[in-house]
Amino acid sequence: MPDANGKKVAIVTGGSRGIGAAIAERLAGDGFAVVINYAGSAAEAEALAGKIAQAGGRAITAQADVSDPAAVARLFDAAEAAFGGVDVLVNNAGVMRLSAIADADDAVFDSQMAINLKGTFNTLREAARRLRNGGRIVNLSSSQAGILSPTYGIYAASKAAVEALTHVLAKELRGRNITVNAVAPGPTTTKLFLDGKSQELIDHLAKLAPLERLGEPKDVAAAISFLTGPDGGWINGQVLRANGGVI
Numbered sequence: 001m002p003d004a005n006g007k008k009v010a011i012v013t014g015g016s017r018g019i020g021a022a023i024a025e026r027l028a029g030d031g032f033a034v035v036i037n038y039a040g041s042a043a044e045a046e047a048l049a050g051k052i053a054q055a056g057g058r059a060i061t062a063q064a065d066v067s068d069p070a071a072v073a074r075l076f077d078a079a080e081a082a083f084g085g086v087d088v089l090v091n092n093a094g095v096m097r098l099s100a101i102a103d104a105d106d107a108v109f110d111s112q113m114a115i116n117l118k119g120t121f122n123t124l125r126e127a128a129r130r131l132r133n134g135g136r137i138v139n140l141s142s143s144q145a146g147i148l149s150p151t152y153g154i155y156a157a158s159k160a161a162v163e164a165l166t167h168v169l170a171k172e173l174r175g176r177n178i179t180v181n182a183v184a185p186g187p188t189t190t191k192l193f194l195d196g197k198s199q200e201l202i203d204h205l206a207k208l209a210p211l212e213r214l215g216e217p218k219d220v221a222a223a224i225s226f227l228t229g230p231d232g233g234w235i236n237g238q239v240l241r242a243n244g245g246v247i
């Protein structure tokens with residue numbers, strides 16, 4: 001069921017910056033009313049909501065740390081209060097903290113599991129209870145779940161678990177006409193990827209894909225637009241690697 005203005009409703013977690021911001025903007029352009037979730041970047045989220053409104057779209061912002069189940073319930077409450085229900089969940093919020101397993105302290109492990117895995121679980125549980133029939137769910141994995149480079153162990157493990165949840169929930173939602181898929185980007189030009197890397201390393205990683213460039217947030221948003229749009233309806237329980245051919 002669309003909202004009173006005829007729009008379907010999408011929640012994008014971590015929509016304030018990077019890939020999530022590109023997804024929110026793309027889905028608004030596709031005709032969704034969008035809920036831009038953020039943890040700390042209120043100003044960026046508000047600016048994006050303003051940009052979407054300027055372009056004729058509908059968007060609200062909603063602060064919630066996805067690792068907190070009560071906050072995630074309030075996020076869905078806010079979406080329902082503003083737009084009458086939720087049709088699409090894009091689980092984009094995530095963090096990456098690289099460390100060799102031998103060197104990793106507990107905080108490096110716990111923070112990535114809390115946000116990437118428990119955060120995804122929290123929103124999936126809420127969506128499984130509250131998404132309207134005919135909805136779509138897309139989880140952000142990472143191509144590192146397949147590449148498995150040194151220092152990416154904990155991050156890749158958190159994303160492998162996200163892929164497992166994706167496959168299981170697709171089966172559990174039988175009968176509701178809701179698809180559950182994952183998109184696994186490769187190196188993409190955001191703060192998460194660029195922070196702490198030398199220009200030499202960035203240039204090297206840009207050449208890994210046969211298409212010989214880094215991904216842009218809008219490249220990933222295009223894959224999510226497909227999975228949440230009319231042409232993606234027969235894709236269910238799959239992981240789509242949007243990475244220029246890295247793996």
Ligand SMILES: NC(=O)c1ccc[n+]([C@@H]2O[C@H](COP(=O)([O-])OP(=O)(O)OC[C@H]3O[C@@H](n4cnc5c(N)ncnc54)[C@H](OP(=O)(O)O)[C@@H]3O)[C@@H](O)[C@H]2O)c1
Binds near residue numbers: 038186
């Ligand atoms: N960039 C890449 O190369 C790449 C490759 C593969 C997969 N991915 C995945 O793509 C997703 C987006 O990554 P990105 O590169 O766009 O990262 P980013 O630029 O660092 O942005 C991360 C976003 O997640 C939000 N966030 C972080 N912790 C949160 C929490 N606890 N609760 C709610 N929101 C939270 C941030 O909001 P605040 O600013 O408000 O904290 C921000 O909007 C992640 O799941 C990442 O693992 C990225």
